[in-house]
Amino acid sequence: MFIGIDDTDSRDKYCTTYIGTLLMEQLEKKYKMDIPKLIRMNPMVKYKTRGNGGVSLRVLGKNDGAPLSNRDIEYIKETVINLVEKYSDFECEGTNPGIVFLSEENYNKNKEILNNYYKKVLKDIVDINYTKEILDKVGAEYIIYKKGLGIIGALGSIASNPPFTYELLTYRKKEKWGTKRTIDSNSVVEMDKKTIPYTYNNVDGNKQIIAPNTKCPVLYGIRGTKKETLLEAMNMVNSEEIDKYRIYLTNQGTDIHLRNFKIKDIYANTGVRVYGEVSSNPKNIKNIVLFEIKDHTGTINCIAYEPTKSFRNIIRALKMGDLVAVYGTVRDSPFEINIEKIKIIKLAKQYIKDKKCECGGTLKSKGKGSGYKCNKCKKTIPYNDIKLIEIKRDVIEGFYEVPVSARRHLSKPLLLF
Known part of the structure; x- marks a missing residue:
């Protein structure tokens, strides 16, 4: 079973990945879960809240290996809806949450449609009516809040396919939300030196840039190509206390757009x-x-x-x-x-004219297109015969x-x- 959520946050409050992390914690108690995905869509979308990223989860079955029952599916849906409603910034005009549920069967039957949809949300501006058509076509269920634009990215995240990288996201204690983050830049610089190229985009010069500038629950995120290295990197960063963390599969750092x-x-x-x-x-x-x-x-x-x-x-x-x-x-x-x-x-290749005469004098122009005359030996050189010197770029x-x-x-x- 696939779950997609998007557009729950604002520039002042919350984060969709935080809901994804809470859902993983809750659902892992009863179900076997695939790695969650954080998928970025077309960065040129003007109505995005922040990074235009949707989150998706995949429930593989019960922890005891049994398939999902109807009762399980209802429980999962109820858990998702409760957390989305609790941690969405409904007061923000630009926040328009959406939830998508897609069965494993319908996902497998409609892979080509979903693949084409993913390509479209990466490259174009997609409206909600187009997304609703695709959702109906693939047999997905969806819930919209306010304008419901979140279903666009929610389905995009479910539909995503490689190439992928990873991001490890850490979250703050609730009492710290909205306050200044405490992260030691020097420790991030050292972490970067020790983990590159398996992590990337950690620093700009001697300044750490792994922390967001918003009031969201995220403390920092480390991006990379190896999950094990991300965990090692987290242990190298000196910061305020981490409340929880989660590694997401993501399309960041791929040029897929x-x-x-x-x-x-x-x-x-x-x-x-x-x-x-x-x-x-x-x-x-x-x-x-x-x-x-x-x-x-x-x-x-x-x-x-x-x-x-x-x-x-x-x-x-x-x-x-x-x-x-x-x-x-x-x-x-x-x-x-x-x-x-x-x-x-x-x-x-770029050139300049060699205005040194072989006698050591300087060649002076006799007028536009008229050639050159040495100020010392008086020798004249036709305009097109003067030597050219290649300039170093x-x-x-x-x-x-x-x-x-x-x-x-x-x-x-x-x-x-």
Whole structure:
């Protein structure tokens, strides 16, 4: 039996993963449970509460190996509903919880439909009516609260499939909720050094970034590719007392939201991977850097915002003619790619004219296109015959990413490539 929940939290209160953790604790007493999933959907969705992530659980059967009875199923549904109603921020206008229940039989019969739905919630903006159609098609039950937008992510989490990574989430004592978190940054830096590359996105320089900035129950989260390493990492972090913790299977750090596009086919509010040639030198506009790329189908602007910090220097060093692959999400207005990563495939050669005469003098221009004359020996050189010197570029070919603090949940860090 599959259970999906989403959109229970707000920026000020609660967390859907906390409900998932409480449900796991409660249901594990009677049932064999699969690892819970925390699945991020399209980051361009504007009505998301925080990280656009849905949680799903799978009940495999009773602890004694027996299948679920109707009585078990009713008990599970009642437990889910009670916890969602207790720990959802119904006072927040933007919080619209949803619950989805799907039987194992209906899941197995509708894998293709569910797989297509998962792809759609990753790449597009999905409305609730479309989700209701899919829910009815696959024989799922659902409960909506207020606008009920949570059923979109709830089903998306159930429908998800690899690639996956892991996140270990720790939670605070209730009396600490809403207060400043106590986490020793130095211990997080040390943990990062000892566990990388099996954990990632823990620090930005010497600053820990594993703790959220909201008033939710989460103390911190550590992301990685090995469950055992996550447990070791948790024991290396010095913090206030942990109330409980849980490891979630997740699609974070996978780039699963990106697709290859020709420029003419790009549309707003989706994730793209585009290969092209830099067709305009980068421009500085206040704190942002903007440049244009082209392929045989068209052109599009690419932008690096202020939160990307020194990454913008990489972008500033680009020149017309450079061949690049741009990874990012597409804004609707202005229509442009918000860069998450860039691969500089081939740098265009840049030259300056050698204005040193062989006699040691300096060649001076005789006028536009008229050639050069030495100020010492008076020798003249035709305009097209002057030697060119290749300039060393300020950047080298390779892969570059925005700093950890500016990365999206779904962005795959280079250390995982």
